[in-house]
Amino acid sequence: MTLRIHDSATRQVRDFVPLHEGKVGIYLCGLTVQSEPHVGHIRSGVNFDVLQRWLRASGYQVTFIRNTTDIDDKILTKAEEQGRPWYNLAYEMAHELGKAYGLLNVARPTYEPNATGHIPEMVELIELLIERGHAYPAADGSGDVYFDVRSWKEYGELSGQRVDEMxxxxxxxxxxxxxxxxxxxxxxxxxxxxxxxSWPSPWGRGRPGWHIECSAMAGKYLGEAFDIHGGGIDLRFPHHENEQAQSRAAGHGFANYWMHNAWITTAGEKMSKSLGNSLLVPNVLERVRAVELRFYMVSAHYRSMVEFSFEALDEAATAFRRIENFLDRAPEAPRIAALRSELPGAFSEAMDDDLGTPAAVAVIANHVRDGNKQLAEGQSEQAATTAAQVRAMLDVLGLDPADEAYATGAGEETALAGAVDALVAGLLEQRTAARAAKDFAAADAIRDQIKAAGIQLEDTPGGTTWSI
Structure with missing residues (x-):
């Protein structure tokens, strides 16, 4: 089956046909690194990570570009308010963003260009637009250069607007x-x-406008025409509209498909710093694990608005733990590669239907139910095969709990469990010695000490066991 994508430009679902056989170029508008990333910021990274994972599973060679805007008005204003250089703020926030992506198992892009590293490419593109009659330097001597929207008749086609109505x-x-x-x-x-x-240019010192950045970087790393351009729905206008206009006015084919993810909202409004309703990723991860937060985000369709609530997040975390519980109980089996040919047909059909992750997650849930039934009926070999399929499907969604990206937290938990085990074992040895010496008062005192720590003991013929 062919992957079908809802193209934001045509408002239609289209069969995906790459420009170059076997190869796919994706450009995702990254974030302006002005502040710490919140859950709403991270959604596009997670959604398009799933896209590139599915394309790779389908046999494509993917070049994935996700840029960073590290210079703009907001960064300058915030840096001034904080009394530090703008590039210091941008660097630190880019680092925080990278950590958040890493925690949620968002794979690193093929390239992650910064706007400030591509000023020459932007100047060259602006010069071309002036030469072709689609841009002009301001006549007031300010050093500004503008795109002439009326010079490009197709302006407004991406967002479906007319210039006179804007x-x-x-x-x-x-x-x-x-x-x-x-x-x-x-x-x-x-x-x-x-x-x-500011940087030198033919029009005097200055800095690039927001929109020209992405056109220049996409062109450098993906060429004049590429397959998919993505980003949040709020970027469709004016950012993506302007990107497309200036790129095509320069004679470039630019993006063949446009994909936009919806917002994560709180109280019906877009999650944003200005509304004061942002939820920073590290804060949310104090409540649930990173893999559970990603499961919560992936379980919704990328074009569906998500009204964030901790209740819904907790429910998603519980659902994911049920999947993990089955994987923990099932016998080990050889790993199944996360490739279309190895995955259940219903899962592939769901993913081919405009990245239908809710239906794909439902397929996983059905397999877990079947696997639990197989375990209950003593069908160990069948359960092992089912578990391998579940793990392969989770891998495509970036949700395999055994993935190295989630190993840091797991390692800390393992180390903590080992330390507790050693401490309890030492106390149990003291208790055993006290009982052997018929010092029952000391033995009971040790038992009460262990119980006060929230640990329950059970004396069995084979020895004493404990649990928290």
Whole structure:
């Protein structure tokens, strides 16, 4: 079966046909690293990680690009408020973002370019747009360069809008513009901003506009035309609309398919810093494990809005533990490769249906139910095979509990359990010695000490066992 994708540009489900046989290029708009990542930030990374995993499982060679915007107005403002260089803030927040991705088993992209590392490519693209009559330097001497939206007749096709129906952004600076809807490709340096936040250009020192960054980086690493461009639904306009317009106005084919993930909301509103309802990833992971948080996010379809609640998160964590419980009880079997040819047909059909992860998770749940039944009926060999299939399906979703990405927490838990076991074993030896010496008062005192720590003892003919 062929992967079918809901293309945001056409609003239709299309069969996925790569531009180059056997190879797929994906560009995901990464984050502006102005603050610590919250759960809403991480969703696009998780969703498109599932996409690239499924494409690899389907036999494609994937080049996956996820950029970082490390210079913009918000970064400059926050850095000034905190009294430190903007690049210091951007570097630290990019590091925090990388840690959050790692905790949730989001695979590293093929390349992760920073905007500030690609200024020459942006300047070159802006020059081409001016040459082709689609951009112009502002006449007011500010050093700004704008894209002329009326010069590109297809402007608005991605978001389904007409230029005359659009309004200029409330915070847009109208100086030097031919049309209030024209957008900045290059921003002239301001005296109020640090000199380190500007670079030389044919129009004077300045820095790139937000939209030109992605067009330049996508072109460098994926070529003038590539397969899939992704990001959050809030980026479709104006960011992706502007990306597509400037790239195609420059003569580039740009993205063949557009995919947008929906928001994670709280109280019906997009999770964001400005609303004060953000949930930082480390804070959420104090309540559930990383694999459980990822399971919660993957269980929803990428185009479905998710109303975040800790109750729903706890329910997802409990459901995932049921899967783990079966895997722990099932006999070991040879691992099944996470390849389409090795996976249950119902799982593949679900994933081919526009990454239908809810249906794919339901297939996993059905296999776990069957596996538990096989264990109850003493069918160990069949249960082992079922467990291997479950693990392979989880691997495609980045949810295999045995994955090294989740090993740090597991290792800490294992070490803690070992330390507790050693301490309890030592106390039990003292208790045994006291009982042998008929010092029952001392033996009872040791028993009470262990019980006070929340540990229950059970004396059996084969010795004393304990449990928490």
């Amino acid at each position: 309004e200029a952004a409330a915070d847009a600076d109208p100086r030097g513009k031919r049309d209030p809807r024209d957008f900045a490709l290059w921003k002239g340096a301001k005296q109020s901003e640090p000199r380190t936040a």
